């Protein structure tokens with residue numbers, strides 16, 4: 001094994017370990033599961049000092065992609081990397097395996113400062129996968145460019161491009177072909193969601209809808225509504241600390257927004273991101289409301305209760321979960337369905353009570369203290385780094401101790 005070869009493996013391994021290390025949940029790393037000689041053989045082509053890059057949006061954390069795009073029996077490979085000797089810009093290297101050996105076909109300068117998305121999908125249904133590469137032109141996070149490439153006569157041809165803020169590739173109009181759902185900010189400051197198809201080498205608009213012009217996009221979730229319809233959930237900051245969720249679906253030939261943007265779920269006083277909290281594929285929209293007794297309190301003093309709702313295409317919604325959440329101390333308590341909208345909060349010194357608004361009964365107690373200050377006969381609810389959550393409440397209530405959760409238990 002020559003020195004360069006060894007060094008390349010080190011770079012590749014360092015890259016993958018680094019990327020695996022920043023993930024919350026353990027996920028399979030496809031780079032590692034590929035045969036090491038294949039990875040090493042591809043690594044031979046990288047210039048000295050190259051840093052492998054993983055797309056920010058990638059579900060699978062990988063920098064090397066291998067696929068037979070055109071089903072001719074020869075694998076194609078793509079390497080995403082940063083070249084320190086070329087203004088640190090993102091490069092995409094394209095290789096084809098011919099007669100058992102990799103051949104470098106192109107090493108493309110993208111002009112990107114990072115990689116937002118990389119995908120291999122047959123966008124036009126002609127049996128050959130297109131390459132979609134999106135990356136940042138500035139570090140604002142709202143200034144991305146998408147390129148679509150096709151493999152033609154052994155070379156990779158750039159066919160189309162589109163500027164965007166956030167991109168999701170998924171079949172929104174149920175024609176069995178992936179579409180491009182693009183959120184973008186236009187030059188006149190208008191914000192839009194646009195749905196595009198790709199056909200005959202062109203990106204073709206299907207429908208466009210305006211988003212609230214006051215918003216600044218913070219978070220996007222892709223999933224379904226309660227009635228199974230595919231939807232994009234866009235959470236945007238509004239004003240000093242509010243958040244608006246816009247649910248975008250495709251219906252009868254057009255994009256439309258679901259729900260009343262002024263309800264207390266879609267428009268909330270503080271950020272709360274849309275996500276699938278129970279893992280059933282339906283994305284819940286987070287809302288919050290003021291518990292009884294705090295109607296006149298200053299905003300910062302209100303212990304908002306969180307309520308997660310599933311929406312239907314017609315704008316109706318139902319509660320999936322309600323919880324008291326203490327983001328500062330990283331815990332939350334789920335509230336049983338029968339008690340929804342019937343709980344308020346009483347603050348204690350170093351603790352809280354969840355109180356029934358019907359009869360003022362204590363439903364749940366959370367106290368916190370350093371380990372050595374926890375009373376002997378208390379029930380420990382959870383232990384964080386330097387704090388223990390416990391309860392001294394002895395009466396049985398309608399909220400079991402299993403309702404207590406440390407936020408670290410949640411996989412986002």
Ligand SMILES: [Ca+2]
Nearest residue numbers: 068069070074
């Ligand atoms: Ca091929």
Ligand SMILES: [Ca+2]
Nearest residue numbers: 122124126128
């Ligand atoms: Ca295709």
Ligand SMILES: [Ca+2]
Nearest residue numbers: 171175177179
């Ligand atoms: Ca489609």
Ligand SMILES: [Ca+2]
Nearest residue numbers: 276278280282
């Ligand atoms: Ca769900």
